[in-house]
Amino acid sequence: MNTEEKIFYAARTVFQKKGFAGARMQEIADEAGINKAMLHYCFKNKQLLFEAVFMNAFSQLAPQINEIFNSEASIFEKIKNFTHNYISFVIDNPYLPPFVIQEMNNNPEFVMQFLKNESRPNPSLLLAQIDKEIEAGIIKPINPKQLLMDIFSLTVFPFAAQMLVKGLIQISESEFNTMMQERKTSIATQIINSIKT
Template sequence: MVKVKKEAGAEQRILEAAKKVFMQKGLAGARMQDIADEAGINKAMLHYYFRSKDKLFEVIFKEAASNLFPKMVAIISEDISLFDKIRKFTKEYLEIVIENPYLPLFVLNEINKQPVNFHAKMFGAKPPDFSLLVKQIDSEVKKGIIKPISPVHLVMNMMSMCVFPFISKPMLQIVMHMDDLQFRYLMEQRKTEIANFIIDSIKK
């Protein structure tokens, strides 16, 4: 692969290379040699900077998770109207995932493989909590502002529509006859499409 940032420090280059390779191949599928090649650096250096493959993976995984979750939680915790929250969440979340298209599958996939104690590794001390959003939806239903809908289903629907297209991109491209450019264009559209779709469904 072509390297651009030769002036970046070795440690930084390793981190970038490791992120790329782990995201594409997962923990088990990635090779230390792949990462070294990608970083344009000797394989022994990986062990010099990060003791082992597992340690290196842990750093990458933690950073990935810390990119995904806190921002989501920040948005749903804001004190704005439900419709605005839906618009903001879907737009900003799409922006994150467009920039890091491998992130969701990587995180979800490794979570499913972790045996037990991934909570701490993944979220740090405090896992995200969507109770606030669920309560807000519940409140708006009861006030009669939106149609009756189960808050949990609504949250699931919103997250699903944001994330799933990226996870299933190769399959979608086949069954929908799309190339990369068309896919990218559609994802840009979804920054507003998803919110419109949701709001059309729940507004009175």
């Protein structure tokens, strides 16, 4: 493992435990087994490190998502694969949804830069497929963008608002984790049942 890989692994570990605000560069350096000067040589500040970790994580997710979007599978299979893969990814990277929300408010330029990246998830073929499957009578008439928004909302919201969800429905950390595992399939089932003819 090279120095950058050690830093990314250490930063992910500390960000997951402490969140962005609570994480300290010294803790990340200690976790990586390097001195703070070396960490600052590679990344001048915590914000730049967090953005690099974010982009590194999404560079692993985006190809998986695009592979699902662009495959020859049916829309129902794509929904199942997306919810399973996305939730698995966020379980492994729980700091990302709150970070995205924080950055949308505090650093919208970074979010827009990410969304312009050529390797970002691109749903254009999926949207076209939804239209075709509506025309073929496979799924009910629905705005394809509304369907995508439903899928994203149901998968992202519990992670983005984790404290709110736990407090409102009175569940523990372990119960939350169990429910998220269940949602890998339950979301897909709900959506598919609501749109198939």
